[in-house]
Amino acid sequence: MQFNSATSSPHMMRDDGISQLMLQLLFALTPGAIAMFYFFGWGVVFNLIVAISTALIAEAAVLRLRQREIKNTLLDLSAVVTACLLALALPPLAPWWLTLVATLFAILLGKHLYGGLGFNPFNPAMVGYVVVMISFPREMTFWLLPSTINPAALGFIDSFNLTFFSQLPAAMSWDSISSATLLDGIKNHLSQGHLLSSIDTNQQLGNLFGKLAGNGWEWINLCYLAGGLWLFKNRIIDWRIPLGLISSLSLLSLLFYLIDSEQYLSPSTHLLSGGIMLAAFFIATDPVSASTTPRGRIIFGAGIGVFIYIIRQWGGYPDGIAFAVLLMNMAAPLIDYYTVPAAFGKRDQS
Amino acid sequence: MSADYQKISQDGLWTNNVALVQLLGLCPLLAVTGTFINGLGLGLATLLTLILSNASVSAIRHWVRPEIRIPVFVLIIASIVTIIEMLMHAWVPGLYNILGIFIPLIVTNCSIIARAESFAAKNPVLPSVIDGFMMGAGFLLVLVVLGGLRELIGFGTLLDHSYLMFGETARSWTLSFADGYRGFLLAVLPPGAFIGLGLLIAGKNYIELRKTKHQTVKLQPVIENSSTA
Numbered sequence: 001m002q003f004n005s006a007t008s009s010p011h012m013m014r015d016d017g018i019s020q021l022m023l024q025l026l027f028a029l030t031p032g033a034i035a036m037f038y039f040f041g042w043g044v045v046f047n048l049i050v051a052i053s054t055a056l057i058a059e060a061a062v063l064r065l066r067q068r069e070i071k072n073t074l075l076d077l078s079a080v081v082t083a084c085l086l087a088l089a090l091p092p093l094a095p096w097w098l099t100l101v102a103t104l105f106a107i108l109l110g111k112h113l114y115g116g117l118g119f120n121p122f123n124p125a126m127v128g129y130v131v132v133m134i135s136f137p138r139e140m141t142f143w144l145l146p147s148t149i150n151p152a153a154l155g156f157i158d159s160f161n162l163t164f165f166s167q168l169p170a171a172m173s174w175d176s177i178s179s180a181t182l183l184d185g186i187k188n189h190l191s192q193g194h195l196l197s198s199i200d201t202n203q204q205l206g207n208l209f210g211k212l213a214g215n216g217w218e219w220i221n222l223c224y225l226a227g228g229l230w231l232f233k234n235r236i237i238d239w240r241i242p243l244g245l246i247s248s249l250s251l252l253s254l255l256f257y258l259i260d261s262e263q264y265l266s267p268s269t270h271l272l273s274g275g276i277m278l279a280a281f282f283i284a285t286d287p288v289s290a291s292t293t294p295r296g297r298i299i300f301g302a303g304i305g306v307f308i309y310i311i312r313q314w315g316g317y318p319d320g321i322a323f324a325v326l327l328m329n330m331a332a333p334l335i336d337y338y339t340v341p342a343a344f345g346k347r348d349q350s
Numbered sequence: 351m352s353a354d355y356q357k358i359s360q361d362g363l364w365t366n367n368v369a370l371v372q373l374l375g376l377c378p379l380l381a382v383t384g385t386f387i388n389g390l391g392l393g394l395a396t397l398l399t400l401i402l403s404n405a406s407v408s409a410i411r412h413w414v415r416p417e418i419r420i421p422v423f424v425l426i427i428a429s430i431v432t433i434i435e436m437l438m439h440a441w442v443p444g445l446y447n448i449l450g451i452f453i454p455l456i457v458t459n460c461s462i463i464a465r466a467e468s469f470a471a472k473n474p475v476l477p478s479v480i481d482g483f484m485m486g487a488g489f490l491l492v493l494v495v496l497g498g499l500r501e502l503i504g505f506g507t508l509l510d511h512s513y514l515m516f517g518e519t520a521r522s523w524t525l526s527f528a529d530g531y532r533g534f535l536l537a538v539l540p541p542g543a544f545i546g547l548g549l550l551i552a553g554k555n556y557i558e559l560r561k562t563k564h565q566t567v568k569l570q571p572v573i574e575n576s577s578t579a
Contacts, residue, residue, distance in 0.1 A: 101534075109545070135536040 022077035028227035035223040039146040039216035042159035043092030050096050054103040055083035062112040078117045085125040093142035096164050102128035122329045123289045126322040145179045146216025182214035184318040195262040213272035221277040228281025242280040244301025252309045274319040289329045296339035303328045362484025369492035370554045374461040378452045380543040387512050389497025391445045397486030402430045404482030407470040423466045431457045444514035496546050504538035506531035
């Protein structure tokens with residue numbers, strides 16, 4: 001074997017660059033995105049369009065300001081991936097400016113203030129999400145019933161007017177269009193002192209439940225799971241982070257479910273509600289902001305799962321994926337520090 | 351002598367600004383700048399403290415032994431802040447209630463003891479008073495700008511609640527810029543303060559950078575002097 005040049009590790013590299021990697025990520029996102037479009041309508045598409053165009057323009061502007069190369073950096077598609085993750089996490093009826101603000105904060109504050117791709121300590125998409133979550137609590141509840149059980153599903157024109165002009169269709173009010181998500185509804189239900197077994201008596205909540213978890217949500221999550229497994233098969237993501245996240249969330253929810261099934265949701269509902277699969281395979285696995293050591297990745301994923309459960313069960317927000325991811329991003333350097341793998345030939349001292 | 355005062359003023363307001371360059375007194379700066387008026391109130395209180403403490407420290411500088419100067423400075427500053435706190439309690443009770451603990455905490459504002467130690471203890475009374483005024487004004491300016499920006503972005507208003515400071519006639523002073531603006535909560539919450547201050551510092555550095563670009567860069571020889579280490 002001959003060494004042509006003295007480069008630092010890794011010496012065996014894939015021949016595809018960042019943009020190939022990002023393309024595969026986008027490809028893996030499509031089943032989930034299509035499922036979301038099927039269940040929640042055109043709002044999802046508008047979110048994606050607004051987010052992607054904002055991300056590209058903002059990134060180009062910053063690169064120009066920083067006097068960096070614009071074209072190749074835009075073509076690495078990392079901004080597009082950030083925008084897509086963000087758009088898929090936002091509620092489908094979100095007004096255009098909400099998506100715009102979230103994307104601007106993600107790209108400008110989350111990514112480029114720290115030095116751009118590879119230097120951001122926090123996941124940019126989650127930074128943008130948290131900004132709008134704490135700033136616009138009302139708009140962040142603009143979810144609607146999945147189309148399978150929605151008597152008033154919105155068409156293309158109606159959704160367009162709603163997203164871009166905040167114009168409601170004739171003879172409809174916000175209350176008749178928007179609907180609580182399952183996690184939101186259950187949080188309300190429990191906080192009023194009801195038990196989980198009485199959900200069927202509550203017309204609205206009973207509707208929201210599907211076979212395993214939220215109606216529609218279960219399929220969206222399964223689609224993300226499929227995309228994630230494909231990524232894993234192509235060795236784009238490491239299995240440790242998703243496994244850590246999913247197993248810690250399942251174990252915790254199983255434990256509490258066994259203790260009191262009237263107060264705590266079942267593990268299957270937890271795993272297939274909200275954006276768990278999206279978070280586990282696409283968000284938490286962001287190679288820049290996640291932990292990098294093998295053991296560290298398991299701890300990193302498990303920590304996110306624990307925080308998600310804590311925030312869902314006892315926190316003020318119905319779902320806490322974004323906060324959980326940011327908290328563990330913050331802890332990633334510390335985790336890395338304590339989990340450095342022993343060098344080959346040395347005995348593990350710890 | 352007048353050039354001296356010019357330098358003092360420029361230092362206080364811009365080149366050595368307490369908040370933007372020295373990064374002192376950030377705790378009250380970040381905590382109370384939710385609105386323009388809160389910033390103005392705390393800024394004026396700090397300004398007054400700085401002038402009075404600089405004047406007194408400078409006046410007694412020949413009689414205080416260096417070994418005990420710090421406790422003496424602290425006593426002087428604490429008494430002045432207590433007086434100002436009582437005055438605010440008496441005359442602007444509404445603002446006093448909003449600013450709360452941050453008025454007595456002016457004592458711990460590093461910029462005050464820093465000016466006493468590094469300027470007032472070595473200079474005559476008049477320059478010290480001017481230094482206190484300019485440093486305080488620089489701090490006040492940042493407080494007001496940051497408070498104004500956060501109020502504008504957070505609520506879409508300016509000068510809201512100015513009656514707390516200027517009496518009932520000021521109730522109508524509130525400027526509202528966008529009707530139906532629902533507000534951008536982040537700006538009023540603590541992260542907004544950090545982001546806002548960061549952007550202000552970045553803006554100042556950007557202006558400085560542009561200024562130096564126009565001038566020819568003069569390189570000064572670096573003098574290695576082991577005795578000062």
